[in-house]
Amino acid sequence: AQSVAQPEDQVNVAEGNPLTVKCTYSVSGNPYLFWYVQYPNRGLQFLLKYITGDNLVKGSYGFEAEFNKSQTSFHLKKPSALVSDSALYFCAVRETGGSYIPTFGRGTSLIVHP
């Protein structure tokens, strides 16, 4: 069985400061991991994914995430937050070789203060 956890319902950060949105996962084998962002009253937008290869993945809008197999984590990061980054962020996992059903986390609300 696969699962994903986003331990923080909300993350607050000041504009210009670095931000981290946490995600941990559990799969039996190897994971495919991805992050999506949802702006108010909009559908989800793909940010980045880890399939294989480099543990540091770079994505859209200056975001990046680091795959850490030993800690089973895939935290989303950005060096300098913008007010426009305020949104709901979802981490998701799918086990390689498993079903085509991804498991999404409950979401983390990121609030960037001016």
Next chain:
Amino acid sequence: EAQVTQNPRYLITVTGKKLTVTCSQNMNHEYMSWYRQDPGLGLRQIYYSMNVEATDKGDVPEGYKVSRKEKRNFPLILESPSPNQTSLYFCASSLGGQGRWETQYFGPGTRLLVL
């Protein structure tokens, strides 16, 4: 413009009255899926389709039906809606294939209220 469209965007209905939410994509994507989003639960997949005439159950398929007669369309059917199906629904599509299908493009969502 490449996009996934859903209709209607908002719908209020009553228990037991059959309804269909349409989904269409113009990107020639093979993979399409439906999700529901509920507060505190994230997104849960209802059904997915790997290609035309190929559909399969997701995590929460009870009470829903889908069909994939054409590559671009993937309607969601609620034969007899109940209040616990009140939710925000998203359709998504992707190219499919190893390492590509996870890059899903989402529609704008359909907010459904079942009274």
